[in-house]
Amino acid sequence: MKRTLAFFSSLRLAILLLILLTAASVLGTLIPQGRSFEEYTARFGGFTSLVLHLQLNRLYHSTWFLVLLGLFALNIVVCTLTRLGPKVRRARSPRIEVEPKSLAALKIRDCVKLKIPAAGAKSELQKILADAGYRTRETTRGGRIHILARKRVFGLFGSDSVHVGLLIIIAGGLVSGLSGFREGLTLVKGQEGPVPRSEFRLRLDDFTTEYYAGGGVKAWKSTLTVLEKTGPVLSKTIEVNHPLSYKGVSFFQASYGWDWDKTSIEIWARKKNDPAYLKKLTVRVGERRDLEDGERTALSVTKFFPDFVLGAGNEPQTRSNEPNNPAALIEGYRGEKFFSGWVFANYPDFSQTHGTADSGLTFELKRFDAEPVSVIELVYDPGAILIWIGCALVMAGLGLAFYWPTWEIRAILEETQGQADLVAAGSATKSRDRFAAEFARLGAALRRNR
């Protein structure tokens, strides 16, 4: 038990864990995370199963990485707990009485023979120390007066504040990962949608995109209304960096797009042998319209892709949701299906239909209109508050550890023939040279007064 405790409180373990965590983190940036199986086979070939087995494709969420973090947390807990008790004791009720030879062991020290009795020297010294901001304690034992003077004792706890802060951050991460949710909700203007694990719903009242004069996007703005069963309770226009929060759930402007499934398309149909014929049709995806071409041809739009590409098996698909290469799949019917083909907004020359016989018709995709959609990220993250508390403790602790150094002066006064012999020595957790200078200054002040 004692040995286990010693093992988990040791700083050597901390250093080993820091090295391992660093190495693992590096590895996780070299191996792309969260990609598809095919990408890993392409990259790692025969080693793919090893990579997947060791969970290197999701390294930061892998069992072994979490175990490493757990050990790290345990290390901090045990280390802090074993040191904190003695530290608190040292801060609250320190030993005042020390052997002169323990003072002689310190680097910063001084001794003076004062030409006044010990009692007078003591109050003189205490006054000088108090003026310099030290809190003094004293005790008299066997003819010796022991004085302990300290300042900024609280600085001793800087490292503990950092470590406890880290623990709280790790705990916060755990809470965020285990409870909480994140979900995208895609809404068009006027639409409402459910909020997971909540009674209320969310409605998008308005969605606008603002542009800079040069063309870049300046802002996406979604006006949201929170709907409780009783009706609307709250409205706010959100944008990137300015979310809305309600009952612990936050709504972020995550993305934007268009509702391509309901695109409305304007198609111009012409007859190859009749320049007088021009039919302009506005059709929604899924709808069928009569071409009024005297042949009872009906036209339907069955698909619309905003960014048409041919996939691996020459399968038409969309590469993105941006309207980079808009294309519609149209079908013509004369009784039964007569022709079909893709028409492209950007490439009219490629727009061709194929069928059982030549239809004598050509088509152009003139316009397409889809309603803009706003993608709202719904986030419930009960761990976040722990993260902020942890961060505050870490920063406060760093401030204390580096900039609130505890300085300690011990002095022993002994009287021989009505004259006081003073031995003093000091130590500092940080800024030793500034402390040494102050120590020398205090010594000089004492000598000047006497």
Add this chain to the structure above:
Amino acid sequence: MTESTLFAAAFILYILAAGFYLATTFSKIKRRAPLGFWLGLAGLALHTLALVLRTSESGHAPFTNMYESLSFLAWSVALACAITVRRFGLPRIGGYLMLIVIALVALASSPLMPKEAAPLVPALQSIWLWLHVSVTILGEAFFAVAFVASLVYLAARDDAKRAQMDDLAYRCVAVGFPLFTLGGLVFGMVWAAKAWGTYWSWDPKEVWSLITWFVFALYLHTRIVMGWKGKRSAVIAVIGFLAALFTYFGVNYLLNGLHSYA
């Protein structure tokens, strides 16, 4: 005067400062060091004006593309150099630091770096852009001083000089570590939570900041408990700064992720 004139003038002053600093390091004449300091300070003043001008012209923080952020890093290293030389009276490191400043300014001025100030995409329109980037880069500037001090330590022969450099490196880490923690990790997490709704995404730039932070945590702990002052400490400080550099450059060019716009 325009921003680019000021920037060029600062560049020349930095070169002169480096010259005078290095002249003291490599000759017996010690009088020239103050000249190096004052020239560096003059360069810093003009550089500050250039940054202020750019900010007022573009209307946003001067670190939204590689040119701006390199210029700000150079400015921060020049500032950290002035502070440490003033406070510790060690002109020796001034010369090497000025060389770093010159390299950064030269890199920023290279034709490869697009200079036009583009309007900010929505994610960057935030007060946290200021806080996150400026504090992080200031922290990194102090890591740069620790790096130089550690290299000088590793090259030095006499013990007094080594002790001086070891001490300087530690003090710079004591400034850089809290700044980097605050700017790089804390402010970064706050901003991510505001903009994306998640404080941490294990994005490569985030992970490399964490790696840098781990290395300097190692630096601190090996010094306290294992008494690894001196050579091994110096090596860790050098690795730490290289990790910071990789976070800054390498991630943008070699790995990709959410931070791709900065």
